[in-house]
Amino acid sequence: MPPQRFVMPSEVPGLSARRIAADILDGVLHKHRTLDDQLDGAAAHPGLKSLADRDRALMRRLVATILRRLGTLGHVLSRLLDRGIPTDAPRAQSALLIGAAQILWMDVPDHAAVDLSVRLVQSDRRAAKYAGLVNAVLRRCAREGQPLIDEVKSQTLDVPPWLLARWIAYYGETVARDIALAISHEPSLDITVKSDAAQWASRLHGETLPTGSVRTLLQGSVTMLPGFAEGQWWVQDAAAALPARLFGDVAGKTIVDLCAAPGGKTAQLAQAGARVTAVDRSPHRMARLRDNFARLALQAELVVADATEWAGGNNSGGFDGILVDAPCTSTGTIRRHPDVAWLRQEADLGALTALQGRLLQKAVALLKPGGTLVYCTCSLEPEEGEQAISALLSAEPAVRRAPIDAGEVAGLSEILTVEGDLRTLPCHLPHQDPRLGGLDGFYAARLIKS
Known part of the structure; x- marks a missing residue:
């Protein structure tokens, strides 16, 4: 049997796009940096320059989908994790969000979404110990994720509670829900x-x-x-x-x-x-x-x-x-x-x-x-x-x-x-x-x- 060739993570197609997506998500969710600042101008992510147009489009869509569906993703992952999302390794959190978003809403084969998320955590020193967890949770997500979404059937999960409460108070519950549904779609x-x-x-x-x-x-x-x-x-x-x-x-x-x-x-x-x-x-x-x-x-x-x-x-x-x-x-x-x-x-x-x-x-x-x-x-x-x-x-x-x-x-x-x-x-x-x-x-x- 011929020896297996070890493939460096940087050689895996699509991994760079997902690594940059993870960095940008971390920038929004933990460092309070806007998407615009991280995507354009002098302070943009340095890795964007080397991304092919196709990978750049994938990365943008990944980040936007996750932020648009963050509440629903949190609901699904919380049901699939016994102890919640790891808080000591941001890359593990990002890998779970990136994998689940692809499985649930994007035209990416489940096995590819799981494999690339596992590689993502393996390439990070603090997150590497969670590779098995990420693999298991995302495989469950492929089987059980959609039923968990159907179980709640609420677009309002993806609006921060303080904001939803304001919209309900001013516009009424029906209009507030219509607004929440409208902002869940990728715009023209x-x-x-x-x-x-x-x-x-x-x-x-x-x-x-x-x-x-x-x-x-x-x-x-x-x-x-x-x-x-x-x-x-x-x-x-x-x-x-x-x-x-x-x-x-x-x-x-x-x-x-x-x-x-x-x-x-x-x-x-x-x-x-x-x-x-x-x-x-x-x-x-x-x-x-x-x-x-x-x-x-x-x-x-x-x-x-x-x-x-x-x-x-x-x-x-x-x-x-x-x-x-x-x-x-x-x-x-x-x-x-x-x-x-x-x-x-x-x-x-x-x-x-x-x-x-x-x-x-x-x-x-x-x-x-x-x-x-x-x-x-x-x-x-x-x-x-x-x-x-x-x-x-x-x-x-x-x-x-x-x-x-x-x-x-x-x-x-x-x-x-x-x-x-x-x-x-x-x-x-x-x-x-x-x-x-x-x-x-x-x-x-x-x-x-x-």
Whole structure:
């Protein structure tokens, strides 16, 4: 019998993708680092550079699936483990999550999912002693995991309890469950086009939404899709594309985007003919906005500054319009950024609502009489939306609400509140294919300075 050749772990196809996925999961769950920080930019995982495109896509899908289904995975694994998930070896925890996610929701053969997770723990000094446990638990998961999921039949397991309780209190239990179901699905790719949405929907094998965005299920690198390099469109959730349109005709008007980066709304205003000033405090994020504008061949004045302290530059008479896309808990974007659910805490609300209040006060000061202020957040929390505007209207007699008409949002009256503000939910815009339905959760209000 010929001798068995020992295969180094680095030679096993797919192991590098899973090792990097484990590192990034550890970054989110134990070091409170965002997915964006770990996937792009100067602080991105160093191993990403050597990953093939196919492995990079697998790694991203693995991490997103686990974070989207973390509560359900915890339920299943707790039923399969006598003593719970090992806490002294993060790599063992990651290996169990990665293996179980592949077995339960991904098109990976069970034996491959088990084998690669075992190799993952074997390659880590602290976790190696759990290789037998990981092997046994994942084999049981392949046999018993789906019945354990069916036993609870609750998408709400995958929403942190504090967040679910808030949604039930504000939106009611039925809507809260609909939101939880909507954010459990991997979302489509939404883009905003410069012109001819129907043509780009055809070229990108997608469809045109009532709001004018193009939605497609195409996978892979966005930069390789037709029209990207030519600057014909940019990535932007269909809900995120609505607030900038609330200014109406902006051709020739002076508009400030006070929290501009990464620049999707700024690009909409510039494309519509506004003279835009983009303000953001982050030099790194502003550099990305500058790169995007170069690709899109759009013009704007870019200012790196703290918006709450910016004096308005050379414009002493005030601006025609101010857009405040305020920093927030981002709970409306969990379907696209599933790490948000596990990184945010209820305690974060206090500092964020205080900042939102300061930004609104600054916007009112910078606005000329008769000018329009559009305030928006990608949050489902009323403190960051409806309550923020109520507080401003009580404190500032110089501003009044300008209700949004259904005709301005493609007739979608269900996304408007009784006061005439915009309130989109992840469960809005349903589709027979869940991947083609849904919107990010957004709030927006339009105000006029008298």
